[in-house]
Every structure is written in C-alpha cells, then in structure tokens.
Amino acid sequence: xxxxxxxxxxxxxxxxxxxxxxxxNASWARAASAAGLTTPTSATSATAGLAxxxxxxxxxxxxxxxxxxxxxxxxxxxxxxxxxxxxxxxxYADLGISIPRTSSQQATAGRPVxxxxxxxxxxxxxxxxxxxxSGIDHVGLYIGGGKMIAAPQEGExxxxxxxxxxxxxxxxxxxxxxxxTAAASAGSSLAGVPYADLFSQAGAKHGxxxxxxxxxxxxxxxxxxxxxxxxxxTGLMQFMPGTAKGLGVDPTDPASSxxxxxxxxxxxxxxxxxxELALAAYNAGPGTVQRYGGMPPYAETTSYVQKVTSAAxxxx
Numbered sequence: 001x002x003x004x005x006x007x008x009x010x011x012x013x014x015x016x017x018x019x020x021x022x023x024x025n026a027s028w029a030r031a032a033s034a035a036g037l038t039t040p041t042s043a044t045s046a047t048a049g050l051a052x053x054x055x056x057x058x059x060x061x062x063x064x065x066x067x068x069x070x071x072x073x074x075x076x077x078x079x080x081x082x083x084x085x086x087x088x089x090x091x092y093a094d095l096g097i098s099i100p101r102t103s104s105q106q107a108t109a110g111r112p113v114x115x116x117x118x119x120x121x122x123x124x125x126x127x128x129x130x131x132x133x134s135g136i137d138h139v140g141l142y143i144g145g146g147k148m149i150a151a152p153q154e155g156e157x158x159x160x161x162x163x164x165x166x167x168x169x170x171x172x173x174x175x176x177x178x179x180x181t182a183a184a185s186a187g188s189s190l191a192g193v194p195y196a197d198l199f200s201q202a203g204a205k206h207g208x209x210x211x212x213x214x215x216x217x218x219x220x221x222x223x224x225x226x227x228x229x230x231x232x233x234t235g236l237m238q239f240m241p242g243t244a245k246g247l248g249v250d251p252t253d254p255a256s257s258x259x260x261x262x263x264x265x266x267x268x269x270x271x272x273x274x275x276e277l278a279l280a281a282y283n284a285g286p287g288t289v290q291r292y293g294g295m296p297p298y299a300e301t302t303s304y305v306q307k308v309t310s311a312a313x314x315x316x
Contacts, residue, residue, distance in 0.1 A: 056122030056173060060204040062094045063087075063141050063149045065316060067209060068275040069158045071151045076101075084139050087151040087158055088124060091141060092172065099124075099172060103139040110172035116163065120144070121204065122173050125166040136167065143207050157273065160207035160266060190214055190315055194223040195236070198255055202262035212275065213262055215311035216282070219304065225254045237261040279305045 072081025082090065085103040092099050099109045107126050113119050119142050127138040140150030140163065148163040190196040193214050203210035220238035221227035233240050235251030237258060244251045249260030261282075268278035272289060280296060281289045283304040288296045295302065 056120050057200075057204040058095060059091060059122035059141065059173065060143045060149070060207070061200055061210060063091045063143070064203050064207055064209040065094075065211070066090065066158045067149065067160070067207065067269065069151070071154055071156050071158070073154065075151075082151050082158060084151045087149075088139050088141055097172060104136045106139055107136045107168060107170060110170045113169035113171050116146075116166065116169065119169050120171065122171075124170045124172060125163055126168045126170070127164075128167045142169070143204070145205075147207065149207055159273075160270060193315065195254055195258060198258045202259045205259070206262040206266040208262045208265050208269070209312065209316070211315035212265070212308070212312045213258060214315050215308045216261060216265070216279075217258070218311050219307045225252065225257070276305055276309070279308050 066078055066082065066087060069078045069087075070081040071083060072086075073083050074086070075081035075083050076086040076090065078090065085101060085106055088103075088106060089099055089101060100106050103126060106124060109124065113123055116125075119125070121142060121144045123142045125140050125142050125148055126136045127140075128134060128136055130137050138150070140148035140161070142148050142163060143160070146163055147160055149158065149160055151158045152161065190199060190210060193199070195217065196210075196214070199210040199213040199217075202208070203213055217223055217236050220233075221236050223236065225236040227236070227238065228234050229238060231240070233251075234244070235257045236254050237251070237260065239247070239249055239251040239257065239260065243249075243264070244260070247260045247264060250256040251260075265278050265282060268281045268286065269275060271286065272278055272281060277289055277295065280301050284296050284298060284301045288298075288301075295305075
C-alpha cells in the first residue's frame with residue numbers, strides 16, 4: 001500500500017508540474033515519460049530561445065519554404081535534405097527560436113496542448129509510429145484544418161499531410177505572441193510586392209510558399225488583376241473559366257484568386273509530389289502531366305516552370 005501511495009503521489013507531482021487536464025492525464029503521462037518530459041533541465045533549455053518569437057502564421061509561412069525538399073535521415077540542410085525534426089528545427093531557427101534536434105527532445109519544448117481541438121497553427125505535433133520501441137519518433141508542424149507539414153520518410157518530400165491522431169502536441173510560441181525583428185524578416189522578401197499580405201495569408205492557410213504564389217502572379221499576369229489572356233484566362237492568377245468555376249473562385253477578385261491558386265497548387269503538389277510538376281499542371285493542366293507521367297515535353301511549360309521557380313527564389 002505504501003508503494004501504491006508513493007506512485008500516486010509521484011503521478012500527482014508530474015501532473016501538477018505540467019498542468020495536464022484530467023481528461024488527458026493517462027495518455028499524456030505515458031507519452032511524457034517516453035519522451036523524457038520529466039527532465040526539468042531539458043525543458044528549460046528547449047525554451048531558451050523564446051526571447052525571439054513570432055506568430056503561428058509566420059511559423060507556417062516559414063515552413064512552406066521547405067515544401068518539396070527531399071527527406072533525408074539525419075538531414076538538417078535543405079540543400080541536401082531534411083528529416084522530420086531537422087525540418088521543424090530549421091523552421092523555428094528561421095524565426096530566431098531554438099528548439100532541440102531530435103523529435104523526442106523537441107517533445108520537451110514549450111508546453112503541452114491538451115488536444116487537437118485546442119491546437120493552433122505553428123504547434124508541434126508528435127507521433128509514436130514504431131511498434132518495436134516506445135517513445136516519440138516523428139514530428140510535424142500543425143497548420144490548421146486537420147493538416148500538418150512534415151518530412152514523412154525516405155523517398156518522400158516535405159509536404160502537407162493529414163495530421164491524424166498525434167500522440168502529443170506542444171506549443172513553443174507564447175499565446176498572443178507578436179512578431180519580433182527576427183520573425184518579421186521571414187516575410188520581408190515580399191516587401192513592396194503587390195498583394196503581399198494576400199500571398200502570405202493564402203500561403204499560410206493552404207501550406208504553399210507565399211513567394212511561390214507571388215511568382216505565379218508575376219509570371220501569369222504581371223500582378224495585373226484585370227488581365228485577360230488570348231485563351232480566355234482571367235485575373236491575377238489567370239484562371240480559365242472552367243477551373244475557376246470548379247474551385248469556386250472569382251478570378252477578378254484578387255483575394256479570391258490568390259486563395260484559389262494556393263488551394264489549387266496545394267492540391268496539385270499533393271497529387272504529383274513536387275512543386276515543379278504542380279507548376280507544370282497549373283500551366284498545362286493536370287491531365288497533361290498525368291498523360292506524360294511527368295513534365296510535359298512542351299517548351300512553353302518548361303519555360304513557365306523555370307520562370308516561376310526563378311521568381312520564387314528571388315522572393316524567398
């Protein structure tokens with residue numbers, strides 16, 4: 001009985017330390033123990049970078065820059081590849097926030113979020129995917145709407161995915177955090193670009209790089225919301241009538257057009273697995289990319305992808 005009382009007392013101490021709601025105590029305690037969350041020193045060091053903070057939307061915006069980067073186990077350099085925790089660490093580093101290297105260590109950063117219903121864009125979502133050993137072994141970055149951006153596994157790329165059922169969720173950013181100079185600089189590359197705010201908002205919402213959206217608008221219409229092509233494409237993002245109707249987009253309205261383009265590019269990226277093929281499908285149509293099993297052999301499409309990619313790099 002004394003042993004049982006001691007165990008109960010210890011559980012109470014852990015729950016009090018992390019202020020876990022009663023409905024999640026059991027699952028949280030198991031996940032926290034597996035992730036090493038009872039180590040105060042790790043938790044302290046993991047949040048040491050919080051002096052530089054941004055908003056959840058800025059975290060998501062920073063994350064979209066890495067969409068399409070190949071997965072590489074142990075990777076921390078986007079030029080060669082990123083693993084799941086290398087990706088999340090890099091995103092927060094871009095905003096001047098330091099978090100640990102591995103997913104199990106990152107599970108000590110910030111503070112717990114009770115459930116997915118309370119999660120906010122920018123939260124870290126953790127998973128125990130291994131049946132052979134317990135503990136956190138995967139992390140993604142929640143972007144809202146039941147979606148996350150993550151570096152999934154070998155042979156895949158950083159992409160938008162359904163979040164599923166995270167083992168635990170952590171919030172690194174303070175509630176109500178405001179941008180600092182480090183965080184605000186993430187979007188400074190679009191300073192002076194027409195509709196910059198709309199590109200940033202749509203990019204964060206749909207998991208697409210704001211720089212890529214701006215590059216598409218520049219290439220398609222030269223930022224002219226009244227543009228009409230000889231083929232009948234209309235507006236800032238040059239939607240054909242059938243595509244606009246299918247997406248529920250008003251191509252003459254910049255906000256609707258940009259949001260629709262972000263949604264469309266997000267869908268095309270998931271469908272074809274890369275930014276380049278998504279752009280090719282945006283230009284030549286998804287059916288054309290499917291028919292050729294990759295980049296269509298059209299000079300116009302190849303040139304289009306190169307122009308958009310170069311412009312996006314300039315805006316990044």
